[in-house]
């Protein structure tokens with residue numbers, strides 16, 4: 001999977017619709033302080049389902065909606081759409097390009113789409129869980145996080161590497177299987193009790 005484009009409208013400082021395209025190779029975004037460079041990575045985290053306003057440098061989620069400037073009115077909604085190249089079929093979808101869209105309205109209504117289908121956040125999480133990508137997969141390293149990696153304790157550092165390597169999905173599945181095993185063991189106990197009573 002590689003990120004082909006980001007479209008944003010009404011997200012943070014992007015009052016005008018922006019369409020950022022990434023070609024193969026390395027893309028550098030340059031601009032003065034406060035011009036909105038970090039807002040681009042915030043947009044990526046957000047569309048992938050970020051639920052914590054603080055992680056994208058806000059206080060409440062509505063803070064992602066363009067709030068107006070001296071000469072522009074605030075907007076009513078924020079919109080971000082990612083276009084991902086899926087020719088390698090890393091995402092479990094039979095499509096060469098996968099679009100992920102998130103919209104948020106000031107009244108708190110929120111919508112996600114996978115391609116043109118209205119989706120739930122859970123479906124977006126599942127799509128990325130299988131790919132080793134996603135908002136928690138540590139593909140976005142922001143300012144300060146480099147220090148964090150260098151200063152982390154060995155077990156924390158191991159956690160970061162595991163996240164990046166996509167080990168997370170196996171850990172989650174193991175947990176889920178353990179839970180089912182426990183449930184089954186509980187049911188077996190109950191069956192044994194009943195048999196015992198009948199004997």
Ligand code: ATP
Pocket residue numbers: 011012013014031032033034035036037038039040063064065066067068
């Ligand atoms: P730096 O180099 O300092 O990190 P940057 O280029 O990464 O700067 P950002 O932090 O991405 O800049 O952008 C911050 C800008 O976005 C600020 O000018 C801020 O006013 C603006 N901004 C953030 N949220 C909103 C919003 N909801 N409405 C309008 N503008 C916003």
